[in-house]
Amino acid sequence: MTLVERIDQAPLLLQRWAVSFFPALLQPWVAMLISAAAIIGVFASLFALSTLAERKGLGRIQNRPGPNRVGPFGMLQPLADGIKMLIKEDIVPLRADKVLHFLAPIALIVPSLLVYSVLPIGRNLIAMQCQLGVLLFFAIGASTELSIFMAGWGSHNKYSLLGSIRAIAQMISYELPMVLAAVTVILATSSLDTVNIVEAQAGGFWAWHAFTPWGAIALLTFFICALAESNRAPFDLPEAESELIAGHLTEYSGFKYALFFMAEYLGMMAISGMAITLFLGGWQAPLPILNFIPSWMWFFGKLACFVVLFIWIRGTLPRLRADQLMNLAWKFLLPIALLNIGLAGLWVKSSGWIAWPISVILLGLAIVGLGRLLRGSRPRGGKRIYRYAD
Amino acid sequence: MSIPFLIIAAVILASAWAAVSLRNLVHCGLCAALSFLATGTLYLYLNAEFLGLVQLMVYVGAVAVLILFTVLLTRPATEAADAVPTKRPAFWKGALIAITVGGAVASCLAVYAAPKASTAPELSIQEIGRLLTASQQNVLALIIVALLMTTALIGALLLAAPAEEDTKGGGA
Amino acid sequence: MLGTGILRGLKETARNVIGSFREKDRLPTVMYPEETVKTKENFRTFPFLVYDGDHAMPGLRCVSCRICEKECPPQCIFIIQERDENNKAVKHPRVFDIDFSVCMQCGICAEVCPFDAIKMDNIYELAGEDRFTGLLVDKHRLAKSNHYYHQIKPTEANEVDGRLAEDKRKAEEAAKAKAAAAAAKAAPPPTAAT
Amino acid sequence: MNDALTLNGCLILSALLFGIGLVAVFGRRSAILVLIGIEFMLNAAVINFVAFWRFAHPSSDGMMFSIFAIAVAAAEAGVGLALVIALYRHRRSVRIDEIPPASE
Numbered sequence: 001m002t003l004v005e006r007i008d009q010a011p012l013l014l015q016r017w018a019v020s021f022f023p024a025l026l027q028p029w030v031a032m033l034i035s036a037a038a039i040i041g042v043f044a045s046l047f048a049l050s051t052l053a054e055r056k057g058l059g060r061i062q063n064r065p066g067p068n069r070v071g072p073f074g075m076l077q078p079l080a081d082g083i084k085m086l087i088k089e090d091i092v093p094l095r096a097d098k099v100l101h102f103l104a105p106i107a108l109i110v111p112s113l114l115v116y117s118v119l120p121i122g123r124n125l126i127a128m129q130c131q132l133g134v135l136l137f138f139a140i141g142a143s144t145e146l147s148i149f150m151a152g153w154g155s156h157n158k159y160s161l162l163g164s165i166r167a168i169a170q171m172i173s174y175e176l177p178m179v180l181a182a183v184t185v186i187l188a189t190s191s192l193d194t195v196n197i198v199e200a201q202a203g204g205f206w207a208w209h210a211f212t213p214w215g216a217i218a219l220l221t222f223f224i225c226a227l228a229e230s231n232r233a234p235f236d237l238p239e240a241e242s243e244l245i246a247g248h249l250t251e252y253s254g255f256k257y258a259l260f261f262m263a264e265y266l267g268m269m270a271i272s273g274m275a276i277t278l279f280l281g282g283w284q285a286p287l288p289i290l291n292f293i294p295s296w297m298w299f300f301g302k303l304a305c306f307v308v309l310f311i312w313i314r315g316t317l318p319r320l321r322a323d324q325l326m327n328l329a330w331k332f333l334l335p336i337a338l339l340n341i342g343l344a345g346l347w348v349k350s351s352g353w354i355a356w357p358i359s360v361i362l363l364g365l366a367i368v369g370l371g372r373l374l375r376g377s378r379p380r381g382g383k384r385i386y387r388y389a390d
Numbered sequence: 391m392s393i394p395f396l397i398i399a400a401v402i403l404a405s406a407w408a409a410v411s412l413r414n415l416v417h418c419g420l421c422a423a424l425s426f427l428a429t430g431t432l433y434l435y436l437n438a439e440f441l442g443l444v445q446l447m448v449y450v451g452a453v454a455v456l457i458l459f460t461v462l463l464t465r466p467a468t469e470a471a472d473a474v475p476t477k478r479p480a481f482w483k484g485a486l487i488a489i490t491v492g493g494a495v496a497s498c499l500a501v502y503a504a505p506k507a508s509t510a511p512e513l514s515i516q517e518i519g520r521l522l523t524a525s526q527q528n529v530l531a532l533i534i535v536a537l538l539m540t541t542a543l544i545g546a547l548l549l550a551a552p553a554e555e556d557t558k559g560g561g562a
Numbered sequence: 563m564l565g566t567g568i569l570r571g572l573k574e575t576a577r578n579v580i581g582s583f584r585e586k587d588r589l590p591t592v593m594y595p596e597e598t599v600k601t602k603e604n605f606r607t608f609p610f611l612v613y614d615g616d617h618a619m620p621g622l623r624c625v626s627c628r629i630c631e632k633e634c635p636p637q638c639i640f641i642i643q644e645r646d647e648n649n650k651a652v653k654h655p656r657v658f659d660i661d662f663s664v665c666m667q668c669g670i671c672a673e674v675c676p677f678d679a680i681k682m683d684n685i686y687e688l689a690g691e692d693r694f695t696g697l698l699v700d701k702h703r704l705a706k707s708n709h710y711y712h713q714i715k716p717t718e719a720n721e722v723d724g725r726l727a728e729d730k731r732k733a734e735e736a737a738k739a740k741a742a743a744a745a746a747k748a749a750p751p752p753t754a755a756t
Numbered sequence: 757m758n759d760a761l762t763l764n765g766c767l768i769l770s771a772l773l774f775g776i777g778l779v780a781v782f783g784r785r786s787a788i789l790v791l792i793g794i795e796f797m798l799n800a801a802v803i804n805f806v807a808f809w810r811f812a813h814p815s816s817d818g819m820m821f822s823i824f825a826i827a828v829a830a831a832e833a834g835v836g837l838a839l840v841i842a843l844y845r846h847r848r849s850v851r852i853d854e855i856p857p858a859s860e
Contacts, residue, residue, distance in 0.1 A: 057579065060578065060579040060582045060583075060589075061575045061578050061579055062578070063578060063582060063588055063589055063590065063591075064589070064591050065582075065589060065591050068593075100420070130439075131439065131514060131515055132439055132440060132443055132515055135440070135443045135444075135447070135515075136443055138447060139443040139444075139446040139447040139450075139451070140446070142446065142447050142450060142451025142452070143427070143446065143450045143451060145451065145455050146420070146423055146450065146454060146455065146458075149455070149458055150420065153416055161462075165459075165462065168455055168459070172452075172455065175451075190516070192515055312572060312575060312576070313572070315575050316568075316571045316572050316574070316575045317568065317571060367564060368564070371564035374564075392762065395762055395765055395766075396765075399765065399769045402769065402773060403769065403772055403773065403776070406773055406776045406777075406796055407776055409776075409780075409789075409792055409796075410776055410777075410779045410780035410783070410784065410789065410792070410793060410796075411779075415786060415788060415789070418788075418789060418792065419788075419792070422792045422795070422796075425796070425799075426795075426799070429799050429802075429803065432766075432769075432803065432806075433806055436766070436806050436807065436810045437810055438806050438809070438810065438819065438822070440819075440823075441802075441806060441819065441822050441823065441826070444823065444826055445802075445826060448826055448827075448829075448830050449795075449799075449826075449830075452830060452833075453795065453829075453830060453833045456833055456834065456837050457788060457791070457792060457833070457837065459837075460788055460837040460840050460841060461788055463841055463844070464788070464840065464841065464844040481779075481783040481784065482783070483782070483783070484778070484779055484781075484782030484783025484784070485779045485782075485783050487778065487782055488775045488776065488777075488778030488779040488781075488782055488783070489775055489779070491774075491775055491778055492771050492772050492773075492774055492775020492776070492778065493771075493772075493775065495771035495774070495775075496767075496768045496771035496772055496775075513816060513819055517816070518816075518819065518823075521816055521819075521820060522820070522823075528820055531820070531824055535824055535827045535828065538827075538828065538831055539827065539830070539831045542831035542832075542834050542835045543831075543834065545835055545838070546834045546835050546837075546838035547838070549835070549838035549839055549841070549842040550837075550838040550841045550842060552845070
């Protein structure tokens with residue numbers, strides 16, 4: 001093993017070394033526990049870092065410096081936030097459904113953490129290699145909707161319920177194009193295993209799925225849906241402060257609120273990780289010469305780019321209206337994703353070069369046409385009639 | 391019978407019983423979701439990984455949410471009508487019939503001599519895909535199911551969409 | 563084209579982010595406790611009493627005429643005139659209190675004062691723990707030197723000083739003239755008698 | 757692990773689950789709960805398919821049946837709940853004993 005390989009596999013070697021202290025019977029369990037602890041530790045600290053990056057970045061976007069009081073350049077702000085959250089009073093509304101109110105954040109954080117088990121973070125670095133990795137990711141991701149419903153219902157608050165209903169409607173609508181965008185990759189690699197998918201993209205950035213016509217469009221679709229799935233701006237209608245006073249989060253405070261917040265960021269990073277795995281070569285280096293940099297650093301570098309993009313978009317775009325949100329999902333993303341699946345099939349069956357012009361022409365036509373449709377769509381009933389204002 | 395199986399079975403049965411006997415319909419829906427989830431876990435336990443994940447996605451991700459949405463959309467009436475689970479005697483009469491049927495079947499099965507245990511079958515996702523698309527009758531079934539689901543989708547939309555006059559007049 | 567608006571918006575925010583490290587306009591925040599915005603000369607907050615010379619109490623310009631007290635719209639000034647041992651009024655305030663919690667910073671007191679004794683200050687960090695007496699300021703806290711006045715409002719202070727010097731010169735001339743006239747009256751020149 | 761016993765356990769479990777589904781169908785008056793009961797019964801059937809596939813007949817037919825059963829169950833749930841909503845819109849109630857006969 002060369003030094004480069006050793007650094008590349010350092011987390012795995014460390015795990016093996018730690019496991020070797022235990023009796024053989026316990027070893028698989030200990031290995032699992034260590035993987036789980038590593039995932040929780042790494043991504044929870046990434047969550048802390050990304051909240052800081054978000055607050056600083058949003059500040060810079062809005063011409064202000066952002067948090068800069070705690071520690072040098074405000075670096076310890078997440079720590080202060082965490083302490084504040086922990087010692088805050090946990091308020092439960094009097095008529096709330098106590099059990100659901102208590103269970104909702106737990107039921108949300110567990111799937112958010114569970115989906116990381118199938119993300120290959122580096123070469124051989126995956127908590128659970130599973131034949132059905134991609135399906136597992138989406139199946140577990142689908143169950144977060146129920147937790148949000150529990151939060152909204154359990155709070156016994158109109159705004160919470162409204163917010164959670166909006167969130168579920170939005171998540172269901174956007175899950176469809178997202179899964180369809182992922183299906184293109186499954187079609188191309190004929191595998192649901194995330195490790196196989198990453199290995200199919202080895203060799204350099206030109207082998208990544210994002211650099212094929214269908215892959216580019218699928219990545220774009222997937223990214224838009226990822227924004228909506230993690231309830232981030234401009235799709236943050238469910239927790240719109242100005243309309244719904246933060247939706248299903250209204251009645252939560254203290255540690256439970258922190259859990260919701262954490263679940264949002266974990267979900268965002270998990271979906272970004274999935275997008276990287278499916279379209280951007282996972283832990284593969286963009287050029288073969290750069291292979292000396294450890295594979296997990298490539299993964300986290302790409303993840304950081306995604307998080308920055310999320311923050312950048314949040315700082316730029318205004319919130320969508322509810323009907324615009326639904327139109328975008330059903331009238332634009334869904335047809336594009338369906339067409340894209342056909343093109344991916346064409347790509348797989350044809351020898352490659354012939355698929356380029358066909359894909360570009362068809363996708364271009366579809367995007368322009370559907371875009372016009374989208375722009376032309378107005379709320380039903382033509383001119384808005386105000387009942388009470390006139 | 392192994393301990394994991396017993397735990398999963400207990401969760402399935404307990405949450406299913408809660409789902410049919412609780413007063414609050416939202417609780418019923420959530421308990422049903424838990425029962426579906428546990429059933430998915432049972433499939434995973436029985437080596438049917440694909441089926442387990444599909445169960446999770448379809449039942450927990452879609453059907454349970456659909457049920458809860460329906461509960462909310464019809465809430466004012468359900469709160470009044472079903473606050474008490476019907477007339478109590480009727481419920482228990484139903485329960486008696488059902489338990490008799492279920493118990494009879496279960497007791498027959500309890501003495502059922504199972505065929506000799508075979509090795510656990512492995513069915514990879516590639517094989518499932520091949521089975522679904524290569525064998526003649528499965529393709530036909532697949533197409534029929536696809537048609538059925540399209541029909542069901544359109545039918546459900548037509549049934550649940552509000553009548554045209556309801557939507558006129560701005561943000562009613 | 564579809565999506566160009568989004569790209570334009572992203573470009574604009576990216577310019578903000580990068581610009582915030584280089585241009586002052588794109589990051590106008592002032593780190594308040596460490597640095598403060600330099601106030602304009604005409605900026606005013608609460609009144610203070612000007613004194614000449616080195617000692618506050620003897621040097622107060624205030625003669626306790628109570629014009630400001632009468633003119634003050636929210637009536638936040640309270641004055642008692644000093645009296646000597648013979649109970650005779652002295653041109654000096656014994657008590658001069660301003661309730662800053664009532665004062666509305668209109669500056670009318672400074673405008674009406676015929677002796678340029680009360681002027682508007684520019685301090686604004688007056689937060690205190692005591693709601694009532696903490697903001698009830700007496701003449702010792704109100705008294706600030708002419709030098710300070712020059713520091714915060716140089717133009718206005720120079721103008722006031724010039725005016726006061728002019729008045730003083732005129733007063734002296736008038737006094738001189740008067741003295742001369744009185745002297746002339748007391749001892750009329752011989753030519754006048756003739 | 758005793759496979760034969762687990763097979764029996766699965767069958768008993770599915771019978772009981774079917775019974776619970778029947779309780780909802782017979783004993784509750786809310787149409788939504790009736791639908792939940794039907795879903796339970798379908799689940800019970802699928803459990804049987806999977807159990808037989810796993811322990812007795814590993815010929816993949818059981819698996820195919822289960823997949824199609826889940827697909828059909830999803831369609832059924834969609835239509836059924838849409839019916840409940842349509843019913844609610846017309847009658848302002850989801851109680852099945854208030855539904856008029858189809859001929860009316």
